[in-house]
Amino acid sequence: MSDTPKVVFKTGSRPGIIILALILMIPALAAFFTDHEARSSWENRPLASWSSVREAESAKQLFSSLEDYLDDHIGFALALNRIYRQVQFYLFADSPIANVNLGEDDFVFLNAHGVNHPYAQLVQLCEPRPYQVTRSKKAIETLAHVLAERQIRMTFAVVPSKPVLYPDRLPDTVPRHIREACLGLNPEDNIPGQLVQRLRAAPLQVYYPVETMIALRDEKEFYPPQNFHANSMINHVFAQGLLLELGIEPGNQYSDGAHLTKIKADMTMLGFEREATAWSYPYFAYQVEKQFQEPQWVLKTYERAQDFFTYTTGNPASGRTAILLSNSFGAYIAPHLAPGFKTLYHINLVNLRAGEARPFFEDLIAKTRPTEVIYLLHDGALPNQQLEMLANGIKPLQKP
Numbered sequence: 001m002s003d004t005p006k007v008v009f010k011t012g013s014r015p016g017i018i019i020l021a022l023i024l025m026i027p028a029l030a031a032f033f034t035d036h037e038a039r040s041s042w043e044n045r046p047l048a049s050w051s052s053v054r055e056a057e058s059a060k061q062l063f064s065s066l067e068d069y070l071d072d073h074i075g076f077a078l079a080l081n082r083i084y085r086q087v088q089f090y091l092f093a094d095s096p097i098a099n100v101n102l103g104e105d106d107f108v109f110l111n112a113h114g115v116n117h118p119y120a121q122l123v124q125l126c127e128p129r130p131y132q133v134t135r136s137k138k139a140i141e142t143l144a145h146v147l148a149e150r151q152i153r154m155t156f157a158v159v160p161s162k163p164v165l166y167p168d169r170l171p172d173t174v175p176r177h178i179r180e181a182c183l184g185l186n187p188e189d190n191i192p193g194q195l196v197q198r199l200r201a202a203p204l205q206v207y208y209p210v211e212t213m214i215a216l217r218d219e220k221e222f223y224p225p226q227n228f229h230a231n232s233m234i235n236h237v238f239a240q241g242l243l244l245e246l247g248i249e250p251g252n253q254y255s256d257g258a259h260l261t262k263i264k265a266d267m268t269m270l271g272f273e274r275e276a277t278a279w280s281y282p283y284f285a286y287q288v289e290k291q292f293q294e295p296q297w298v299l300k301t302y303e304r305a306q307d308f309f310t311y312t313t314g315n316p317a318s319g320r321t322a323i324l325l326s327n328s329f330g331a332y333i334a335p336h337l338a339p340g341f342k343t344l345y346h347i348n349l350v351n352l353r354a355g356e357a358r359p360f361f362e363d364l365i366a367k368t369r370p371t372e373v374i375y376l377l378h379d380g381a382l383p384n385q386q387l388e389m390l391a392n393g394i395k396p397l398q399k400p
Helices: 013-033 036-043 050-054 059-073 077-091 120-126 130-149 176-184 191-198 210-216 233-245 330-340 354-368 385-397
Strands: 100-102 108-110 153-159 204-207 259-264 275-280 288-292 308-313 321-326 343-348 372-378
Touching: 120 176, 130 153, 130 191, 130 204, 130 372, 130 385, 153 191, 153 233, 191 204, 204 233, 210 233, 233 275, 233 330, 288 330, 308 330, 321 330, 321 354, 330 343, 330 372, 343 354, 354 385
Parallel strands: 153 204, 153 372, 321 343, 321 372
Antiparallel strands: 100 108, 259 275, 288 308, 308 343
16 A cells, blocks of 8 residues: 555645635635625525524534524625626526516516515416405405595506516516416406406596507507616606596696606616616606605604605696505606696505504595595505505594
8 A cells, every 4th residue: 555645735835725725714804894784684684693503402503503604794795696696697697586587688577576485476466366356446445435435536546567568578487377377367357457347336446557558568668678667658658647537637748858868777686786778757847846755744653654755846737636655666656647736745655554554544634635545556566465454444434
């Protein structure tokens, strides 16, 4: 048997080994100067804590917890993760997260709001169940009747979303049965489509102009392919049609000054910033002013409110006052509705708590004295928890 060692360290190799070791130590040392809260916020999850290592009850659990902790607290992790995601997205044409699908021509589809339940939103939208329609109908009718008792008109408005307008753009990475369901779904049969038919007897208007939007879908930059939210020509056309439904003629100047511009794409969950091209409409003729997080008294009854605005219009198409209650799509539609009203209050209800529903509703109606309330969602948001929460919260206000 040979006594020759299998590994020999020569004098000349030692500096190289030391340099390599120092390089490998850099991420570990950088961990002491890394903003771990930024990573936690960006990934929308708590990082593994040192206490989980100290409290390990077995050797196996100890090493597993230690591995999780080191993975979560290594230096440069955020920067390297962003680079990795961009390589995966641009070089390999693949989405870096489970709840986003990348199609051709830069079309990006959000299939769910969380990575733990991929395709949940697409299934809800393209495979509607009867009970979902019934739940939504009941909540809308409750809200409409309460408002009618106060001589306030209600409109339920639904923005068509990308999977409904562009089902043929859903990529092969979407499971076949879901893609086929979206392709074969008649918009009249999805939840808002059925609500249009079933809410005709209620004291409200239902506005879901899906056929109009499908006819316009191939117009230049109609709906930014890079976006989840509608934020271009579709917003303008949708709002114009809604104003006309309400008996408000915005006038010929409504489209004046329209121009293409660059916007930040809203799919930030991909982990890096992207740009999109969209139509912008200045509405100069109407003298619209926007006040962010006004009125402040909204916070008195809706503690976690963040996305709320007041639009005041110096030269409005009507003298009316409206409240726009919505999910996140409302912030993109509100600027296009504002020219039609003397005052428009927009409030995103996504953070509303059940116990706040009644005092919030009472205070809002009493202080704004609106001529109408518009409840706006996109079609993928039905059934809607906040809508049902508000309806359940104001039920005691109804007459016996």
